[in-house]
Amino acid sequence: MKLVVAVVRPDKINDVLESLFRAEVRGLSISRIHGHGGETEQVETYRGTTVKMELSEKVRLEIGVSDHFVEPTVKAIIEGARTGEVGDGKIFVLPLEKVYRIRTGEEDRAAVTPVNVLAGKA
Amino acid sequence: MTAADTAWMLMATALVLLMTPALGFFYGGLVRSKNMLNTLMMSIASLGFAGIAWAVLAYSLAFGTGNAFLGDLSKIFLSGVNLEAQGKIPHLLFMAYQGTFAIITVALISGAIVERMRFTAYLVFLPLWTIVVYAPLAHWVWGGGWLAKLGALDFAGGTVVHINAAAAALVAALVLGPRKDYARQAILPHNVPLTVLGAGLLWFGWFGFNAGSALEANNLAALAFVNTMLAPAATLLVWTLLDLMRTGKVTAVGSATGIVVGLVAITPAAGFISPASALAIGAIAAFPSYYALLFRARTRLDDSLDVVAAHGLGGTVGAILTGVFSQTTWNSAGANGLLFGNPKQAAIQILASVAAMVFSGVLTFALLKLIGLFIPLRTDSRAEGLGMDVSQHGEEAYTGGDGAILLLDRSPIANPAPISTPALTAEKG
Numbered sequence: 002m003k004l005v006v007a008v009v010r011p012d013k014i015n016d017v018l019e020s021l022f023r024a025e026v027r028g029l030s031i032s033r034i035h036g037h038g039g040e041t042e043q044v045e046t047y048r049g050t051t052v053k054m055e056l057s058e059k060v061r062l063e064i065g066v067s068d069h070f071v072e073p074t075v076k077a078i079i080e081g082a083r084t085g086e087v088g089d090g091k092i093f094v095l096p097l098e099k100v101y102r103i104r105t106g107e108e109d110r111a112a113v114t115p116v117n118v119l120a121g122k123a
Numbered sequence: 124m125t126a127a128d129t130a131w132m133l134m135a136t137a138l139v140l141l142m143t144p145a146l147g148f149f150y151g152g153l154v155r156s157k158n159m160l161n162t163l164m165m166s167i168a169s170l171g172f173a174g175i176a177w178a179v180l181a182y183s184l185a186f187g188t189g190n191a192f193l194g195d196l197s198k199i200f201l202s203g204v205n206l207e208a209q210g211k212i213p214h215l216l217f218m219a220y221q222g223t224f225a226i227i228t229v230a231l232i233s234g235a236i237v238e239r240m241r242f243t244a245y246l247v248f249l250p251l252w253t254i255v256v257y258a259p260l261a262h263w264v265w266g267g268g269w270l271a272k273l274g275a276l277d278f279a280g281g282t283v284v285h286i287n288a289a290a291a292a293l294v295a296a297l298v299l300g301p302r303k304d305y306a307r308q309a310i311l312p313h314n315v316p317l318t319v320l321g322a323g324l325l326w327f328g329w330f331g332f333n334a335g336s337a338l339e340a341n342n343l344a345a346l347a348f349v350n351t352m353l354a355p356a357a358t359l360l361v362w363t364l365l366d367l368m369r370t371g372k373v374t375a376v377g378s379a380t381g382i383v384v385g386l387v388a389i390t391p392a393a394g395f396i397s398p399a400s401a402l403a404i405g406a407i408a409a410f411p412s413y414y415a416l417l418f419r420a421r422t423r424l425d426d427s428l429d430v431v432a433a434h435g436l437g438g439t440v441g442a443i444l445t446g447v448f449s450q451t452t453w454n455s456a457g458a459n460g461l462l463f464g465n466p467k468q469a470a471i472q473i474l475a476s477v478a479a480m481v482f483s484g485v486l487t488f489a490l491l492k493l494i495g496l497f498i499p500l501r502t503d504s505r506a507e508g509l510g511m512d513v514s515q516h517g518e519e520a521y522t523g524g525d526g527a528i529l530l531l532d533r534s535p536i537a538n539p540a541p542i543s544t545p546a547l548t549a550e551k552g
Contacts, residue, residue, distance in 0.1 A: 012157075012508040015308045035525050044530070045517045056526025086505065 002097040002113060003071050005064040008036055009082040009090040014060045017081035021064075024077035027115045029064040040088030059090065065100055065113045128211040131340035132220055138331025139223035143170055143230050145328055149321025149379065150234050153428050156313040157510025158238045159520035165233035165240075169249055173229045173257075176250035177222040184258035186221065191269040194262045211339040220335060221265075225257050228284045232487075234428035235292035238310075239302050239507055242515040244498040248490070252291065256486045260287050260479055275475035276449055276457055276468070278347065279336035281391025281442045282479045289435030290483035292426060298491045301425030303504050310427075315375050322379035326355060329386045333393040343454060347393035350401035351386065357405030358385025365413050380433060384412040387437035392445040395457040400448035404441060411436045439476050446472030 009017055014031065021029065035056035043054045066074050075092055083089055102112040147166030154162045180199055187194030198204055201218065209217040229252050233245070263270040264277045277283060304310055312318060333351040337344035362381030366373045388408030389401055396404070415432035426432070446469035449460040459465040491500060501507075506514035513519060 010508070012304075012510075015304075037526065042528075043513050043517070045513070045519065045522075045527075047518065051530045052524075052527040053530055054526055055528050084505075084508075 002065065002067055002100060002109060004095040004097045005062070005066060005071065005074050005078070006093040006095065007062045007064075007078045007082070007090060008034070008038070008059045008092075009062065009078070010084070010088065011058050011060050013082045013084065013089075017062065017078055020077040020081035021074070024073045026064060026066065026070065026074050026077060028113065029062055031060055031062050034059050034061045038088055038090065040086075057088065065097055067110050067113055124208045124211055124213065125340075128339040128341075129213065129216065131344065132212045132216050132335060132338065135331035135335025136216065136220045136223055138328045139220070139227065139335065140170075140328075142223075142325055142328035142332065143167075143227045145321050145324030146227060146230055147321070148317045149325060149383070150237065150318075150428050152314040152316065152318030152321060153312045153376070154237050155310060155510070156521060157512055157519075159313065159512060160516050160518055161242065161511035162233070162237045164242070164516065165237065165245060166230040168242075168246060169226050169230040169233075172246055172249035173226045173253040174222060176253040177225045178218070181225060181254045181258040182218050182221065184254065185225075185261035186218075186266045187262075188267070189262065191272065192263070193259050193268075194266050217338070220338075221261070224280055224284060224332075225253050225261070228257055228280075228288050229253055231284070231288035231430060231434060232292045232295055234430040235296040235426045236299050237427050238511060239501050240299060241499055241502050242511070244494055244500045247494050247498065251490055251494070252487065255490055256291065256483055257283075257287065260482060263478075264475070270475050270478065273471055273475070274458060274468070275471050276395055276445050277391045277442065277475070278394040278445075279333045279390045281387070281438045281445065282475050285387045285390060285434040285438030286442065286476055286479045287483045289431050289433075289438060290480040291487040292430035293424075293435065294484050294487045295491060296424060296426040296431075298488065298495075299500055301423060302427065303507055305425045305427075306423065312376060315379075319375055319379045322382045326382055326386060329390075333390060337394055343394050346398075346453060349398050350389055350393045350396065353398055354389035354392075354401040354405030354408075355382045355385030357402045358382065358388065358409045361406045361409035362413060365409065380412075380416070380429075381409060384408055384433050384437040387434050388441035388444070390438070391442045392448060395445055395449035395454050396460075397448070397450060397453055400450075404444045404448065407444065408437050408440045411440055442476045443469060443472050446470070 011033070036059040037056050040057065043057070045052055045054060062078070064074055071094060075094070078092055100109050100112040101107070143166050147163040150166065151159050151162045178201055183196055183198035184194045187197045189195040204214050204218050206213045206215060208214070229249055261283050262268045264275060264283050265271065275282070302310070329351055330348055334344040334348035337347055359378060359381045362377055363373050366377050385405045385408060388404050392401070392404055412432050415436050416429050419426060419429060419432055445460065447461040449457050449468065450463050451457055451459050458468050461469040494500065502511065502514055
């Protein structure tokens with residue numbers, strides 16, 4: 002099992018979600034974060050105060066997947082998030098030691114597999 | 124001139140001016156958070172750019188004697204506009220009152236082009252549209268032009284303000300094209316409370332808009348005031364019932380929209396009809412706008428904040444129904460409508476509405492194409508994705524300041540003051 006962590010542009014998050022759902026990756030969480038990835042900084046002015054915004058808004062996705070799902074997940078994220086400009090984001094794949102589904106106490110692979118797939122309804 | 128008339132019209136002018144920032148908040152709540160300031164600024168900028176255009180040239184073109192189609196240049200730079208009476212109030216005050224109408228009319232158009240129009244192009248559009256489109260139309264209806272001579276009734280601007288702005292909005296939405304995310308992603312309002320606040324302030328300001336259009340503190344102002352209270356109440360009620368029947372839930376965005384539609388619909392009729400008729404107009408006006416909103420969202424027409432459905436349909440329904448419900452027993456300066464034995468009035472109202480739509484549509488199209496030759500009307504798609512606040516204004520509506528590095532022309536510590544070092548002597552006691 003792996004934990005896929007992706008940092009993407011906020012205006013691409015809907016495209017990313019769409020392509021993840023198309024790749025049948027369900028079960029994920031997102032959070033709004035600030036990050037810096039080498040893109041040109043935006044200069045903003047508020048009355049006499051001029052600032053350079055070193056951090057820009059990003060969205061972080063966290064997705065726990067079983068090993069054979071890593072590649073389709075990463076592919077789907079890249080497909081949805083890429084614009085070709087600096088600042089498109091990063092994907093990190095981390096080893097995942099243990100997963101529990103709180104509702105049932107299921108572990109590991111059973112816990113990261115969506116319910117409707119287990120029940121054969123997918 | 125009496126003190127009462129002047130006092131009321133001073134107040135009414137301030138009320139109408141407040142409607143423009145209120146419109147900014149009404150619209151602003153409906154866009155995404157990255158475009159909040161841009162949407163607000165599209166209304167705020169009008170206070171300056173349309174306001175100056177009005178004083179310098181447009182007032183003269185609208186209210187100068189001129190001919191049936193356009194005023195003249197006799198009042199440019201406010202020459203001859205002084206403290207002598209124009210009707211029952213000082214001429215200057217009359218000019219200022221009419222100016223607040225010009226300011227909000229062009230700001231209304233912004234609802235169709237939010238989240239994508241280049242701000243500099245919009246700034247050029249503001250004064251030019253006020254001069255080229257608003258001023259002639261105001262002359263036709265209120266400045267002694269051909270629609271006035273024809274007997275078209277427009278108490279406070281259903282034709283001049285709302286039909287005019289909506290026709291321009293439709294054309295502007297078509298010329299600019301849809302937002303890049305339109306019909307691809309759900310684009311949701313980012314702050315519904317601001318929209319509801321805006322609707323409340325618009326209603327408040329609208330008392331100045333409609334009751335002030337009596338141009339004096341008299342019975343007619345009282346009639347227009349009450350009709351301005353009753354008609355949106357009826358629209359709100361019908362809107363609520365339509366929401367309930369369709370989804371079982373009454374929406375806040377819908378209620379705010381219903382209020383505005385009712386206000387738009389009563390505008391041309393406010394001083395010509397009975398309060399009972401105002402209730403009828405308000406109730407009837409809810410239907411076309413309600414269903415047009417649902418329909419529009421399924422089309423490729425990105426009239427983003429539904430200027431056409433709210434102001435175009437609401438304004439047209441109001442203008443035509445003015446020709447149905449108007450009664451000389453309530454306003455002897457008006458005319459009887461269809462229900463009171465004068466079907467011709469309804470025909471005149473339809474003609475006036477169509478004339479305004481065609482004139483505004485054609486001229487707005489030409490004006491936008493002309494501006495487009497010199498300045499691209501839209502931002503590029505990257506700036507649109509980033510958001511108009513950062514790309515057009517270099518500001519964000521909601522920022523925590525994380526990662527903001529202060530830029531200074533000169534370092535304040537270039538010549539640091541010597542730091543006094545305390546002598547490190549053995550401390551005593």
